[in-house]
Amino acid sequence: MAGRDAHPSLLALTSSALLLPAYQQANADAPPDYTTLGMSYSRYQEDDTQAGRTVGGQSIERYEIDVAQFYLLAPVGDDWSVALDVQWEDMSGASPWFVGLDNGDAKVFMSGASIEDTRTTVSVNTRYYYDRGNAGFTYTRSDEDDYESDAIALDGAFNSADGLTTWSAAVSASFDDIEPTQGVTPTNTLEDSKDIFGAFLGVSRIISKRAVLRFGLSYTYRDGFLTDPYKLQDQRPDTRKEWAASAGLRHYFTGPNAALHVDYRYFDDDWGITSHTVDLAWWQNLGRNTQLVPFLRYYSQDEAEFFSNTPDFNDRYFADDYRLSAFGGITTGLRVRHTVGNWTLNATGERYTTSEDFGIFSGDESPALVKYWRYSVGFDYSFR
DSSP states (O other): OTTSOOOHHHHHHTSGGGOOHHHHGGGSSSOOSSEEEEEEEEEEEEOOOOGGGBTTSOOOOOOEEEEEEEEEEEEETTTEEEEEEEEEEEEEEOOEEEEEEETTEEEEEEOOSOEEEEEEEEEEEEEEEETTEEEEEEEEEEEETTEEEEEEEEEEEEEOTTSSEEEEEEEEEEEEEEOOOOOSSOOSOSSEEEEEEEEEEEEEEEEETTEEEEEEEEEEEEEEOOSOTTSTTOBOOSEEEEEEEEEEEEEEETTTTEEEEEEEEEEEETTSOEEEEEEEEEEEEETTTEEEEEEEEEEEEOOOTTBOSSOOTTSSOBBOOGGGSOEEEEEEEEEEEEEETTEEEEEEEEEEEEEGGGSSSOOOOOTTOOOEEEEEEEEEEEEO
């Protein structure tokens, strides 16, 4: 099922975005002082469909994913580090197959509990550190029943002479093969492929003793089979060009001993989708060993120019996928980090709700819009 374009929050769950901060320290200006390893478990569960929004009037269980992750970060000599990340994902449940009219109302027809898949993802990173920056290379291999992917990425960072400004850049490429599982619902292809190429440029600036600003620009080009093989009548263009601009602020407040994180992202593509994302997080230190991080995310997007709840067979392209509709989404959550000796414990819980009414763009509301809970718990251990 990974052949489909995933919901942004689902991608965050099932990608290296879940790597805990100990791993992400590889992006610092010096190699790690010691080896760190960790494990985590995450649970993603979508709400059942509402009976009034499904064909047949039944409430049906939707998608759920269990993710186990292992990672290792280690110094190599004086100027290098190596990192290994391995994830195992177990996916099951029902997925929207198509949207139809029932007494004049748009309702979703679910695939039934036919989705059952596992995914293994292995990512290896090596990084070189020099006087004023670092450079890294990453290879990632993902394998599941209906999807295989090989991806590479190069990234680097360079600091100004005064140490106040950092420029960063990255390029990536992914080569994916799709072979949909032939289950309860028919697919619209037996085998195909797609390629994804991306580039990023960014700059961050220390603007005071307690504040840092950052800006970034990215471009992604997708080519090949971009249609969802598990959706009836789905037919999308075979190329997609995406642009994104982002900005962020980190500000530390001495009084409460806490930091405010503010991030904004603007997205636009040639499918007609425009989106805005705002992330707010308050990193509250409780003594020397505990952090409490409440966070809030708002997301809104316009619909793709070929999205509709009812197909027009005169059109070349069509999709009734809720992820291409106009909607708004709100995520609220809480993270907790606690350190005991060489151990750091991490726990996160979040709730995502979505509605066409939440969005700033008008459009047809999809009856398949998703709501979900996500929980994760993990630990890392440092060999100091």
